Amino acid sequence: MGASFSGRGRMVSEINVTPFVDVMLVLLIIFMVTAPMMSEGLEVDLPSTTYVENLPTEADNVVMTIRRDGAIYLDTYPVPLEELADKLATMVKAQNKQLFLQADKEVPYGVVVGVMGRIRAAGIENLGVVAQRDTAPDPASSAKPRRKP
Numbered sequence: 001m002g003a004s005f006s007g008r009g010r011m012v013s014e015i016n017v018t019p020f021v022d023v024m025l026v027l028l029i030i031f032m033v034t035a036p037m038m039s040e041g042l043e044v045d046l047p048s049t050t051y052v053e054n055l056p057t058e059a060d061n062v063v064m065t066i067r068r069d070g071a072i073y074l075d076t077y078p079v080p081l082e083e084l085a086d087k088l089a090t091m092v093k094a095q096n097k098q099l100f101l102q103a104d105k106e107v108p109y110g111v112v113v114g115v116m117g118r119i120r121a122a123g124i125e126n127l128g129v130v131a132q133r134d135t136a137p138d139p140a141s142s143a144k145p146r147r148k149p
Contacts, residue, residue: 062092063130066103066115084115088122102130 065073072079079087092099099119103112119127
């Protein structure tokens with residue numbers, strides 16, 4: 001990377017962009033490899049069902065997670081149960097976002113109903129529930145009703 005001179009002894013003032021392009025390509029590859037790893041959510045064992053729609057990818061939604069141990073998260077931020085209605089009012093209701101609830105399948109039904117009550121208390125009317133797509137056929141839908149003799 002020495003200075004280059006023209007035939008008459010004058011210095012040429014051109015920038016060599018090849019090293020710059022090399023560095024930018026390396027940074028781009030590093031970003032492309034690491035970006036999917038940074039978008040992982042919380043670990044939750046979701047219940048399964050046969051009909052599931054994909055979650056919208058827009059930024060105008062908030063995902064509430066109830067983990068197996070009863071911990072509640074809004075996106076990735078832990079929220080105590082006592083502060084849930086206030087946080088929902090500021091994060092979801094005031095910003096006009098859609099709320100989705102995902103709960104581990106081991107969470108007791110009473111805990112989920114209690115959280116849903118606090119969601120209603122915060123003034124949120126529309127709530128989406130997140131589930132995992134079931135690949136096995138549903139035994140309840142394929143079972144034939146038995147007749148009593």
